[in-house]
Amino acid sequence: MATNYQQQTTNQPLTLGFSPCPNDCFIFDALIHNKIDTEGLEFKVVMVDVETLNQKAFRAELDITKLSYHAYAHLTKQYQLLNAGSALGDNCGPLLIAKSNKISNLKSQISNLTIAIPGKYTTANLLLSLAFPEAINKVEMIFSDIEDAVLSGKVDAGLIIHENRFTYEEKGLKKIIDLGEYWETLAEAPIPLGGIVVKRSFDDELKHKINRVLRKSVEYAFANPGSSLSFVKANAQEMSEDVMYRHIDLYVTGYSVDLGKEGQRAIKLLFDKAQELGLISKIEEDIFCPT
Numbered sequence: 502m503a504t505n506y507q508q509q510t511t512n513q514p515l516t517l518g519f520s521p522c523p524n525d526c527f528i529f530d531a532l533i534h535n536k537i538d539t540e541g542l543e544f545k546v547v548m549v550d551v552e553t554l555n556q557k558a559f560r561a562e563l564d565i566t567k568l569s570y571h572a573y574a575h576l577t578k579q580y581q582l583l584n585a586g587s588a589l590g591d592n593c594g595p596l597l598i599a600k601s602n603k604i605s606n607l608k609s610q611i612s613n614l615t616i617a618i619p620g621k622y623t624t625a626n627l628l629l630s631l632a633f634p635e636a637i638n639k640v641e642m643i644f645s646d647i648e649d650a651v652l653s654g655k656v657d658a659g660l661i662i663h664e665n666r667f668t669y670e671e672k673g674l675k676k677i678i679d680l681g682e683y684w685e686t687l688a689e690a691p692i693p694l695g696g697i698v699v700k701r702s703f704d705d706e707l708k709h710k711i712n713r714v715l716r717k718s719v720e721y722a723f724a725n726p727g728s729s730l731s732f733v734k735a736n737a738q739e740m741s742e743d744v745m746y747r748h749i750d751l752y753v754t755g756y757s758v759d760l761g762k763e764g765q766r767a768i769k770l771l772f773d774k775a776q777e778l779g780l781i782s783k784i785e786e787d788i789f790c791p792t
Contacts, residue, residue: 524588569623596679648674664740
């Protein structure tokens with residue numbers, strides 16, 4: 502364990518994975534652009550979509566990474582959760598959508614629908630499986646392609662995440678169910694979507710330092726909301742500023758500064774519910790980094 506920490510003190514960069522989505526860019530901007538004291542830590546950034554990050558984590562390619570909570574449930578032996586950086590909140594869950602002329606009684610027909618999902622190991626797919634275990638006809642695709650797949654008739658319904666929850670209605674699509682509302686009713690807890698994990702093999706001192714630096718980055722972002730604007734815009738593709746800001750407001754919350762007891766409770770509840778349905782294996786490890 503000491504080897505990992507010693508390597509970092511000699512300026513061996515830590516590989517850091519996060520998505521180009523506005524919330525992640527907002528959170529990590531200060532950390533990677535030297536706007537805060539990183540306490541000697543250096544980072545090599547890998548910026549790809551969350552499902553690709555999930556797959557990289559399964560191959561243990563990243564030292565620190567954003568990860569869907571569903572993926573993390575399968576990777577607890579390799580990684581631990583940091584208390585800073587998570588996407589948890591209220592009214593921010595994935596939506597199951599379809600064409601307006603296909604909405605009637607679709608919930609009762611769910612087992613017959615072909616559903617586009619943004620990745621097998623996304624938390625969105627886990628919530629869909631919790632709500633509708635019988636929904637098994639799924640097609641994986643990049644989250645940004647799902648709306649068009651539904652519109653073209655390639656699939657019957659789509660599970661949308663991120664900024665698409667702000668744009669689907671403009672395209673004439675309709676909501677079948679808000680899986681965030683489903684979760685909040687079921688669990689009476691915030692929705693755990695994605696977290697930041699670190700390799701379990703790192704020693705506690707290094708884990709503490711990484712969490713401390715990440716928390717400072719989130720706090721800086723909240724205190725200086727305009728500071729990250731150019732970085733967020735550069736990675737937001739054709740997203741309007743309104744959608745960009747709504748995205749950040751939705752997914753970056755107080756839980757992004759620190760999970761706290763309520764955030765940790767929500768994550769444990771999600772895993773407990775998934776275990777009850779046999780969607781994940783029993784978790785034996787302590788999943789949270791020591792504080």
